Amino acid sequence: MPKKIRELKKMLRQAGFEQKRIRGSHERWIHSQLPELPITLAGKDSQDAKPYLEKLVNTALQKLKEQE
Numbered sequence: 001m002p003k004k005i006r007e008l009k010k011m012l013r014q015a016g017f018e019q020k021r022i023r024g025s026h027e028r029w030i031h032s033q034l035p036e037l038p039i040t041l042a043g044k045d046s047q048d049a050k051p052y053l054e055k056l057v058n059t060a061l062q063k064l065k066e067q068e
Contacts (some may be wrong), residue, residue: 006045008057015061033067
């Protein structure tokens with residue numbers, strides 16, 4: 001079962017990502033240690049996340065773990 005957009009936002013917030021910009025339903029999330037990998041989430045909080053968004057978030061979180 002896919003995660004909700006709100007769950008992805010929570011994961012990013014807990015990992016230290018900051019919401020930098022909102023334009024319509026698109027939100028740009030950036031981490032100070034990964035400026036080359038901004039994440040753009042699109043959709044309402046209650047919508048199911050697309051598989052590519054889940055993969056992108058998981059990849060970013062994995063890269064942060066590797067840097068520690």
